[in-house]
């Protein structure tokens with residue numbers, strides 16, 4: 001899936017970045033890797049610290065280590081829902097799995113990526 005990250009349209013699967021000079025309508029709907037259905041997906045997934053299988057069949061890729069005071073950068077399928085989540089209770093959400101399950105409940109069911117600061 002292609003998302004705008006730090007001003008660059010970036011493929012969340014293979015990390016390919018399109019030129020910032022391109023306008024929105026010049027960015028393809030699907031990256032080349034998605035159209036060609038390459039195995040790049042699995043390579044990229046293995047770089048995540050945790051991969052959560054969502055209830056709706058999707059996956060949430062988690063990056064970083066959980067600290068007591070971690071904030072989380074949340075990237076959703078719907079980019080309008082992207083944001084920072086800072087309300088983790090480390091006693092309740094101990095692991096990445098707990099965090100993913102909790103955010104799936106309270107934040108959005110289509111979180112594509114989580115990253116700690």
Ligand SMILES: [Zn+2]
Nearest residue numbers: 011014031033
């Ligand atoms: Zn790609």
